[in-house]
Structure formats: structure tokens, C-alpha cells
Amino acid sequence: xxxxxxxxxxxxxxxxxQDQADTLAALLHEGTxxxxxxxxxxxxxGVGAQTLTLARRSPDAHFTSFDISAASVAxxxxxxxxxxxxxxxxxxxxxxxxxxxxxxxxHLFVCFVLEHLPRPVEALAALxxxxxxxxxxxVIEGDHGATLCHPAGVQAQCVIxxxxxxxxxxxxxxxxxxxxxxxxSAAGFAAVQVQxxxxxxxxxxxxxxxxxxxKTFIAMIEGVRDAAIAAxxxxxxxxxxxxxxxxxxxxxxxxxxxxxxxxxxxxxxxxPAHATGPCRxx
Amino acid sequence: xxxxxxxxxxxxxxxxxQDQADTLAALLHEGTxxxxxxxxxxxxxGVGAQTLTLARRSPDAHFTSFDISAASVAxxxxxxxxxxxxxxxxxxxxxxxxxxxxxxxxHLFVCFVLEHLPRPVEALAALxxxxxxxxxxxVIEGDHGATLCHPAGVQAQCVIxxxxxxxxxxxxxxxxxxxxxxxxSAAGFAAVQVQxxxxxxxxxxxxxxxxxxxKTFIAMIEGVRDAAIAAxxxxxxxxxxxxxxxxxxxxxxxxxxxxxxxxxxxxxxxxPAHATGPCRxx
Numbered sequence: 001x002x003x004x005x006x007x008x009x010x011x012x013x014x015x016x017x018q019d020q021a022d023t024l025a026a027l028l029h030e031g032t033x034x035x036x037x038x039x040x041x042x043x044x045x046g047v048g049a050q051t052l053t054l055a056r057r058s059p060d061a062h063f064t065s066f067d068i069s070a071a072s073v074a075x076x077x078x079x080x081x082x083x084x085x086x087x088x089x090x091x092x093x094x095x096x097x098x099x100x101x102x103x104x105x106x107h108l109f110v111c112f113v114l115e116h117l118p119r120p121v122e123a124l125a126a127l128x129x130x131x132x133x134x135x136x137x138x139v140i141e142g143d144h145g146a147t148l149c150h151p152a153g154v155q156a157q158c159v160i161x162x163x164x165x166x167x168x169x170x171x172x173x174x175x176x177x178x179x180x181x182x183x184x185s186a187a188g189f190a191a192v193q194v195q196x197x198x199x200x201x202x203x204x205x206x207x208x209x210x211x212x213x214x215k216t217f218i219a220m221i222e223g224v225r226d227a228a229i230a231a232x233x234x235x236x237x238x239x240x241x242x243x244x245x246x247x248x249x250x251x252x253x254x255x256x257x258x259x260x261x262x263x264x265x266x267x268x269x270x271x272p273a274h275a276t277g278p279c280r281x282x
Numbered sequence: 283x284x285x286x287x288x289x290x291x292x293x294x295x296x297x298x299x300q301d302q303a304d305t306l307a308a309l310l311h312e313g314t315x316x317x318x319x320x321x322x323x324x325x326x327x328g329v330g331a332q333t334l335t336l337a338r339r340s341p342d343a344h345f346t347s348f349d350i351s352a353a354s355v356a357x358x359x360x361x362x363x364x365x366x367x368x369x370x371x372x373x374x375x376x377x378x379x380x381x382x383x384x385x386x387x388x389h390l391f392v393c394f395v396l397e398h399l400p401r402p403v404e405a406l407a408a409l410x411x412x413x414x415x416x417x418x419x420x421v422i423e424g425d426h427g428a429t430l431c432h433p434a435g436v437q438a439q440c441v442i443x444x445x446x447x448x449x450x451x452x453x454x455x456x457x458x459x460x461x462x463x464x465x466x467s468a469a470g471f472a473a474v475q476v477q478x479x480x481x482x483x484x485x486x487x488x489x490x491x492x493x494x495x496x497k498t499f500i501a502m503i504e505g506v507r508d509a510a511i512a513a514x515x516x517x518x519x520x521x522x523x524x525x526x527x528x529x530x531x532x533x534x535x536x537x538x539x540x541x542x543x544x545x546x547x548x549x550x551x552x553x554p555a556h557a558t559g560p561c562r563x564x
Contacts, residue, residue, distance in 0.1 A: 143430060148459075148460045150460040150464070152427070152457070152460075178430045178431070178432040178537050179432050179537070181535075181537050182484075182534075182535035182536070185485075185535070186535075194482065194484060194537070196480040196482045198480060198541070200476065200477070202463040202476060203463065204474060204476070253467070253468075255460050255476070257460055259480070259539065
């Protein structure tokens, strides 16, 4: 897997992801809270961008947050300690070979993870085995296809397409948000419910312009500039024009809109789990 | 203005628009209700697709609903009468030369209208004159750029692009949703607030699959098939493949997503109204 583009693995991305978590927390986490005493597994926690929000919103639940990157886990653990949170354990682990007993968690939380995986259904099925019957799954992913810019710019679309293409070449899928329903169904979960959650920024919402358009989305696209140029997907001049067109949307007469998708589902109580998914793998 | 593509003017579109109104009513009208005794002007009511919902949600407000098409107004009036609603007056009028006294309304409601107008800021400014200072404006528009299909199909995107191009050639803008903030600001309104409202359909939401994906969106695209072919924008075979790909999103492992934008604003109480808009015309 080519890590060059992967947001979250690079140390310099750490600040960006924390800005993102702060701005997006209310949008993404609304509706997510876990009962006292429940055991929650956060898969692919990265540097802990969502971990602090999760743990603060459910102070009496017990979180186990893991990531495949030891460096990311170390940063997540540092932040958890710095925040004084005592209800989170961070550890390094592989999503496809998780070191946990079957059915040892009450809930699963998976945010901005499936987009990086070549076989997301396999990963979800591996996670399902760790969940007790009746336990819940929550998945949040974005979908770059839902990006709306005003003014619209051809080069802005091109640099977004660069990110999509680099992620595809690395085995991921930056357009995965729209696919959550069939993917989660195919992994043997039931009662799958998907909600779009929209990040929208214009001059009446300066916090979104700064925290989302600038510090989250444009920062992410800036982060793939060198990789996109090295891969021959854009010239330096064209890429910079694209960034300029994205920044243009943050002026007083601009707007920027992006769609996240939040899914919830349940591990069926009995019967052959795969039979409960109405869909084949997408 | 070329009427061939314009949804709402054709008699055969009447059923489609009523289906759309029923499915979308909760999504689009949530938050819109007018106090008893208030005078509300609905500009561009068409065949009354939104009128019945408006009048039912605010039974003690007085609605004046107008459209430039006498045939559409007749149909709207018939529906209002059929529904037994006594708080709506329907009449034929031109948005740019409205036959009403200045400041004679407390509120304005404008849904799926600006998308058809070559000069939406001018239309909004003409409507603003009819509104009392402190009165409210509500605008709802879609944005075809925010359409997400799964499975994604190249030809599906092409037929959507046909609709966008035909509407552009007729002087309209099917991508106007993202522009509401600057347009409304430029027309001299204040306190402009825009919210995206998302129509999302998958197999867990059969009402949306049927009422929105099939009966609203695909029906709209089907409605421009002949015009698109006549304009040389697509071959019959390619257009039909596009429709097939759109229908494919309604199968059990598909999904379909579309963004509407709902804006509210206020007519400033005093001072040169245009100076209160922070933006230039978009």
C-alpha cells in the first residue's frame, strides 16, 4: 500500500486532523453515545482525531482504539493522556487479524477507515466477529464525488480527481460514502441505516470556512500535491491553479459543500449472519 | 425561453411534480411555517406542487401563489379547491413585473424557480420590493452537481449533464443550489442562511427509492430525452443506457443521493438595502 497520500499516517497531518475533528465533531458524532460500562472498539483510530470526541461524549463507556500504524497509535495515546481521559486504551493492531476475542465488544466505531481498504467487506466481516450479537456498528466515510464548489472551477475538480485517483491506486476508494449501505449489508450486518451529513461553508459560517474548507479539505488536497505531480496526474502550475480555485470558494461570495455518510447497523442475534444481508458485495 | 425541458410547464409533468411534493414535503418544508394572519407570497407556484403543503402547514396564514403560466395556475387553483383549502389565492403574473403593492407581503416563498431564470438576482430584487421590512424570504433549489449514483455509471452522468446543458441553453441553471448565498445577498437581503437538505435513497428507504429516485429524478431526466436527442447532446441508445444506469441505483445494492439547498433571509429594516448584501452578483 502506497502511503504517500494517506491522510493520517504522516506526522505533519496531525494538526490538520485535529482541526478537522474539532470542526466536524458535532456533525459527525451527533447521535453517537454509548451506555455506561459498554465496551466499544474503535477500528483504525489513526492519531486519535475521533477518539477524544468519542471518549468525551461517552465518559462511562470503555474504548479500545487501535490502528495498524504504531506511530499513529503512540500519538493517539499521547493525546488521550494529555486530555486526561481514563476510558481509552490505545494499541497497535491489524484490522484483518485483530487480537481480540470473538464477541468481546458491544459496539464498533469505524471512521475514515474503509476508504483506505482494498477489501472493505472483508474488514467489516472481521470486525463483526468481535461484536456481540445485537451489538451496533457505526461507520462514517466521506465521498469526494459530492464536492460542490462555487465558483466552480475546472482545475479545482482536477485536483480533487487527483486525490481520488491516488487513493484508488493505493487500493482505496475516495467515493465510498455512497456505497456504505451495500458494503455493510454484504458484511452480514442487519438494520443498516445510512444518513448523509453535509459540511457546508459560506461567509455566514466562518467556522466552517476556516475549519472545514481551509483546514480540512484544502489542506488534504495540498497534502497530495507532490504525489500527484510525481505520478504525472497534474503539472505543478495546474495543481496550484486548482488549489487557488478551491481557495476562491472561501471568499465572501463563494460556497463549498461536501457530503459525509454515517451508517449504523446491528449484528444479527441468530442465524447465518451472511444470509441477513440483502445485498452482494459492491 | 425554450420551454421544451422545463419541468412544471408541461401537463404530463403534473403527476410527477405531485409525487415529488409528497415525498419531499417533510425534507423541504421542515422549519417553514407562517404565523396566523400573515400574508405570504409564493412566487412561481407552477401547478401547485408546493402550494398544498405550504397552505396545510400554515392553515391560518394567507397565501398568494402566482405563476407566469396561466395553464399551470389553473391547475394549481384546481388542486387548491379540490383540497378544500380556503387560504390560497392563485393568479397569473410575471415575476419581473408583479401586480402587487410594495411591501404588501410579510413573507416570500420561492421554490424551484430561480433555476429557470437568466437573471435570478433581478428577480429576487423585484420580489424584495413586495416584502415589508423585516419580512422573510425562503428559497429552495436543487443542484444537479451533487448527484451521487451507486453503482456509478458514465452514461448516467451524461444524461444528467444533458439536463444541465438544456437548462443552461434555456437561460437557467441546474447547478444553482450552491449559489444561493451569494445570489440572495446580492439581491439586498440580510441574515442569509443556507442549509443543504439531502434526498438519499437505498433499499432501507423504499419510499425514497420510489418517490424520489424513480418518480422525481429519473422521471425528470426521462422528460428531457427527446429534447436532448434533438439537440444532438446524446444518441437515443446512449440516453437509454444512461436511464438504465440511473434505474440500476434503485436495485437492492444501489444508492442515490441528491442535494437541495434551502435558504432563509430577511429584508433589512432600514438603510439602502443593497448595501447590506456582503457580496456582488455571482
